[in-house]
Amino acid sequence: MSRSAHPAGPRHADVLPEGHYAGPPADLNSLDPRVWSRTVRRDADGVVTVGGIDVKTLAEEFGTPAYFLDEEDFRARCRAWREAFGTGADVYYAGKAFLSRAVVRWLTEEGLNLDVCSGGELATALGAGMPAERIALHGNNKSTEEITRAVEAGVGRIVLDSFQEIARVAHIAQRLGKRQRVQIRVTVGVEAHTHEFIATAHEDQKFGIALAGGQAAEAVRRALTLDGLELTGIHSHIGSQIFDMAGFEVSARRVVQLLTAVRDEHGVELPEIDLGGGLGIAYTSDDDPREPHEIAKALGEIVTKECEAAGLSVPRISVEPGRAIIGPTAFTLYEVGTVKELEGLRTYVSVDGGMSDNIRTALYDAEYTVALVSRTSDAEPMLSRVVGKHCESGDIIVRDAFLPADVAPGDLLAVPATGAYCRSMASNYNHALRPPVVAVEGGAGRVIVRRETEEDLLRLDVG
Ligand SMILES: Cc1ncc(COP(=O)(O)O)c(C=O)c1O
Numbered sequence: 001m002s003r004s005a006h007p008a009g010p011r012h013a014d015v016l017p018e019g020h021y022a023g024p025p026a027d028l029n030s031l032d033p034r035v036w037s038r039t040v041r042r043d044a045d046g047v048v049t050v051g052g053i054d055v056k057t058l059a060e061e062f063g064t065p066a067y068f069l070d071e072e073d074f075r076a077r078c079r080a081w082r083e084a085f086g087t088g089a090d091v092y093y094a095g096k097a098f099l100s101r102a103v104v105r106w107l108t109e110e111g112l113n114l115d116v117c118s119g120g121e122l123a124t125a126l127g128a129g130m131p132a133e134r135i136a137l138h139g140n141n142k143s144t145e146e147i148t149r150a151v152e153a154g155v156g157r158i159v160l161d162s163f164q165e166i167a168r169v170a171h172i173a174q175r176l177g178k179r180q181r182v183q184i185r186v187t188v189g190v191e192a193h194t195h196e197f198i199a200t201a202h203e204d205q206k207f208g209i210a211l212a213g214g215q216a217a218e219a220v221r222r223a224l225t226l227d228g229l230e231l232t233g234i235h236s237h238i239g240s241q242i243f244d245m246a247g248f249e250v251s252a253r254r255v256v257q258l259l260t261a262v263r264d265e266h267g268v269e270l271p272e273i274d275l276g277g278g279l280g281i282a283y284t285s286d287d288d289p290r291e292p293h294e295i296a297k298a299l300g301e302i303v304t305k306e307c308e309a310a311g312l313s314v315p316r317i318s319v320e321p322g323r324a325i326i327g328p329t330a331f332t333l334y335e336v337g338t339v340k341e342l343e344g345l346r347t348y349v350s351v352d353g354g355m356s357d358n359i360r361t362a363l364y365d366a367e368y369t370v371a372l373v374s375r376t377s378d379a380e381p382m383l384s385r386v387v388g389k390h391c392e393s394g395d396i397i398v399r400d401a402f403l404p405a406d407v408a409p410g411d412l413l414a415v416p417a418t419g420a421y422c423r424s425m426a427s428n429y430n431h432a433l434r435p436p437v438v439a440v441e442g443g444a445g446r447v448i449v450r451r452e453t454e455e456d457l458l459r460l461d462v463g
């Protein structure tokens with residue numbers, strides 16, 4: 001549904017900010033399949049189900065707020081990425097989006113690799129049985145301990161992010177009598193944003209080593225001389241929640257240019273390039289993400305074309321999608337506690353979670369949708385703001401959305417597309433207890449990350 005497809009006539013339409021829906025959706029009870037995970041349906045009795053279980057049963061069994069993860073959808077997305085890139089390329093799931101032992105097992109079974117960016121993520125990956133050679137370690141300031149653990153475990157790749165780190169990893173590997181496979185992360189001069197990319201001010205950031213000014217070429221020079229390192233390729237990640245493939249194409253072109261320069265200077269053809277993650281998903285019906293096969297085709301074509309022009313053999317490509325794999329697979333279920341109508345403005349619907357389980361709206365001004373899922377309603381659309389229970393007026397989960405005007409305490413609301421960067425960025429603000437993640441599949445729910453308890457909080461409070 002595009003913005004223009006919304007019929008006119010919302011309550012309080014005059015207060016909607018520019019760029020937001022011109023009106024409510026034609027049917028408030030409908031669930032757009034682009035935004036909801038693949039097994040989500042509304043039953044004949046009006047209650048929404050996922051994985052064959054209705055949300056009222058899920059709320060009774062697991063409580064609210066809670067994240068419900070559609071396992072069938074997650075596995076299908078893993079397979080779609082795997083198949084799109086084929087056996088000649090690698091897909092590394094970016095664990096920062098959400099990582100747990102169950103997720104690691106699913107990834108292992110579905111043939112994906114894993115990008116970790118901390119000792120904690122590395123421990124989760126290894127502990128859940130991901131083979132070390134399928135793990136890549138990232139980070140702009142990895143500790144000596146993290147590097148040591150990764151080298152000892154035999155991770156397949158460490159992505160080097162600074163000159164100090166080139167020396168540090170080489171030293172640690174040599175001390176351990178190993179030769180560590182590494183890539184160098186470069187900043188290619190493309191800064192990508194949600195709907196556009198620009199080519200200015202891009203080197204002004206903490207990640208990577210700039211192509212500009214010959215710094216990346218110097219990093220390659222140093223890495224090639226160090227015995228502890230086996231330099232296998234170049235890495236580039238241009239941003240997150242990107243829809244426009246043009247930014248990736250510029251990035252691929254510039255990375256291949258560096259490979260060509262390396263070949264010309266050192267007579268070495270580096271065999272790998274990693275083009276990072278960052279592929280966008282549909283948070284609202286206005287978002288139109290690319291499918292994995294379109295992405296694989298576009299990246300494969302541009303790399304092949306550039307390599308042919310330079311007379312290079314085509315390197316093995318890898319990508320690191322996080323959000324695009326797990327984002328659409330989960331929704332957060334909340335119970336409504338209070339409904340406050342501000343006459344002539346909007347209605348504030350308060351739920352039992354908030355910025356502690358979804359910081360993205362407060363942090364990035366992210367847009368989400370919301371639906372009444374415990375019943376249908378014929379009431380007129382009401383412009384609503386879904387807010388949490390924290391002591392903070394910016395504690396907003398969904399800034400502008402239409403809910404039926406009869407929404408009331410006890411109703412269940414679900415916010416879709418919360419699989420990525422919600423539980424993984426959750427906090428204990430106001431001593432909130434972080435919600436559980438429940439995997440739903442084949443008519444049963446299974447807790448994969450349990451709800452925090454007050455004992456969990458107090459255990460750390462040793463004063
Ligand atoms: C190096 C790297 N790879 C992969 C990702 C995953 O990004 P996304 O979840 O947007 O695909 C990120 C985060 O932006 C990242 O920094």
Ligand SMILES: N[C@@H](CCCC[NH3+])C(=O)O
Pocket residue numbers: 096240241360364420421
């Ligand atoms: N955490 C961010 C994206 C950053 C990804 C990691 N480099 C989000 O929620 O959109």
